Amino acid sequence: MNLTSDLYIVGIGPGNLKQLSREAYAILQEVEVIVGYQRYLDLITELISNQQLYSSGMRAEKDRLQKAISFARSGKKTAIISSGDAGVYGMAGPVLEYINQQKLELKVEVIPGITAANAAAALLGAPLMHDYAVISLSDILTSWTLIKKRLQAAAGADLITVLYNPRSSRRQSQLVTAQKIFLKVRSEKTPVGIVRNAGRQQQEIIITNLQEIPVQKVDMLTTVIIGNSQTYCQNDQLVTPRGYQL
Amino acid sequence: MNLTSDLYIVGIGPGNLKQLSREAYAILQEVEVIVGYQRYLDLITELISNQQLYSSGMRAEKDRLQKAISFARSGKKTAIISSGDAGVYGMAGPVLEYINQQKLELKVEVIPGITAANAAAALLGAPLMHDYAVISLSDILTSWTLIKKRLQAAAGADLITVLYNPRSSRRQSQLVTAQKIFLKVRSEKTPVGIVRNAGRQQQEIIITNLQEIPVQKVDMLTTVIIGNSQTYCQNDQLVTPRGYQL
Structure with missing residues (x-):
């Protein structure tokens, strides 16, 4: 080359x-x-x-x-x-x-x-098949007010939402706040996929729902994908239908 | 393998x-x-x-x-x-x-x-350095009402926005409507990058702004990236600052 x-x-x-x-x-x-x-x-x-x-x-x-x-x-x-x-x-x-x-x-x-959104999605099935938002929960360089506004917008517009930097040893509360924001407008049973160390040794995949996010298991090596209102879980996979007649 | x-x-x-x-x-x-x-x-x-x-x-x-x-x-x-x-x-x-x-x-x-968002972004510089939304303008399988709602949410929350399937021979009006939605809340001068045939022969890159999107040049082989309020254009590149002190 x-x-x-x-x-x-x-x-x-x-x-x-x-x-x-x-x-x-x-x-x-x-x-x-x-x-x-x-x-x-x-x-x-x-x-x-x-x-x-x-x-x-x-x-x-x-x-x-x-x-x-x-x-x-x-x-x-x-x-x-x-x-x-x-x-x-x-x-x-x-x-x-x-x-x-x-x-x-x-x-x-x-x-x-x-990017992590696509790598994590492939491991979870096909959660990103429709419109989505990518939002970092790190408020080191971005105001938390702006991040919350973006979470509210994504939740309200039924965007699948991928959370980057969801939680670290110094930032414990952001993921819980994000969860609350989504719970206001989306069902408790909304499927959520969590991928830690995608493609690396010690890769971990958790399929859960919005109500039951195991916050303690989420850290900086983790990507969290919150489904939209149509996302479902079947055979341990998340799928968001796009609307094809199959 | x-x-x-x-x-x-x-x-x-x-x-x-x-x-x-x-x-x-x-x-x-x-x-x-x-x-x-x-x-x-x-x-x-x-x-x-x-x-x-x-x-x-x-x-x-x-x-x-x-x-x-x-x-x-x-x-x-x-x-x-x-x-x-x-x-x-x-x-x-x-x-x-x-x-x-x-x-x-x-x-x-x-x-x-x-995915096209990342391929197009790399050709344009670094427009996706902050939170972003990926939205398809195709209303074949999705209601146009829902797509408009998502565009409004992305525009209002200052998300960088990547438009997939922005325009086809049969869908001429959606991109213009999207442009209007963004113009309501974002400056006319907001940088917009347009990439056609990313990575293929006949690749085309256009750097423009929200007011001046050359709609006729956009088709199904095109990805459109609308910057957020911080995105700027310099040396024919789009850059969205993340906030690092440099």
């Missing part, structure tokens, strides 16, 4: 080398430097041979993107990775914002990946 | 063999039968060697899924394909619904793919 860009922002999918796109895999094999959060680098160790690696911790996004840009500007073909799709709560935004702010000349490409 | 299921429902991504997941590619190489809409089979001809192919036309979903199930039940390892992600307005739902209705015993697996 001929690397024509200087910097690649690569979504590695949910965390299983099989779920990388063929393009993402080829690029990561051929770049000279890969930059990423250590946990994500660990997920792709099998494809690493001579590439130089740079990692830093959670919330060190700015450090990582500066390093990646600096490697790329020094003439080394570089990739910076995100899990899932780099364009969904990932590194694509901050990298492009920084390059624009600093008015840097750099050829950059975003390589899409399978 | 060891094929342990009877039937695979495979998302082939936007239509470029590079954007298939490695797993999807391996499965399609190794199955005995591939079933799909002819246009999608055309997108993967390069990987076809000895697989038996079955195709039928648009709206013949039931015919295709019955054929795929019938091949699989006869003992042939079979894949049925959708473009993008099979779980997003694709074949995953109807196949699972039919199998459940008919109480068939069949080992089925959904193999996720890169």
Whole structure:
């Protein structure tokens, strides 16, 4: 593969080398430097041979993107990775914002990946067959008022709703509030699917309903999908009908 | 690769063999039968060697899924394909619904793919960096009243909004109505990205704004992304800030 860009922002999918796109895999094999959060680098160790690696911790996004840009500007073909799709709560935004702010000349490409919503949905059956919303419950960078407004809108418009970052050791209450918002307008029995560590070792799948969400089992490695009013559960699978006559 | 299921429902991504997941590619190489809409089979001809192919036309979903199930039940390892992600307005739902209705015993697996929202976003920059809604404007299987309600909810809650099936030769007015709904609550200058034939030959990218959407250029092969109130356009790229201090 001929690397024509200087910097690649690569979504590695949910965390299983099989779920990388063929393009993402080829690029990561051929770049000279890969930059990423250590946990994500660990997920792709099998494809690493001579590439130089740079990692830093959670919330060190700015450090990582500066390093990646600096490697790329020094003439080394570089990739910076995100899990899932780099364009969904990932590194694509901050990298492009920084390059624009600093008015840097750099050829950059975003390589899409399978985001958690789609990976989790495939494991649960077919819950995302109709219109849906993707909402992060993390209020670190977004006001909780705005997040609640979005949850209310999604619930009221009967959108299937995928919750990213649903709960962490420091954010315990958001998922419970989200659950209450949905319970106001959607049946207690609305099917809910919970996927933890999609595609990774220790993958866990829970099929439950809106009333009975096992909140304690949800953490930052978890994606929660709340069905719409038509979603049903059969044979341990969630399916949202689209309306085909079958 | 060891094929342990009877039937695979495979998302082939936007239509470029590079954007298939490695797993999807391996499965399609190794199955005995591939079933799909002819246009999608055309997108993967390069990987076809000895697989038996079955195709039928648009709206013949039931015919295709019955054929795929019938091949699989006869003992042939079979894949049925959708473009993008099979779980997003694709074949995953109807196949699972039919199998459940008919109480068939069949080992089925959904193999996720890169859906149009993520493929288009990567080509546009990083518009999907915050909460978003995915809404199909096709009112063939869904009431237009419900679709409008969802558009109003997404617009009002400042969700980035991805429109699937935005316009066809028979559905000309829906995109214009969607535009009006957003213009009621969002600035005329809200950036809008339009991607036609993402990842395929004749790919086209248009960056415009809510007021100036070139409706005539939008068809069924097009994905439209309407930014939220924070999305901006710089260097022909759409970026939605997530709020990182850079």
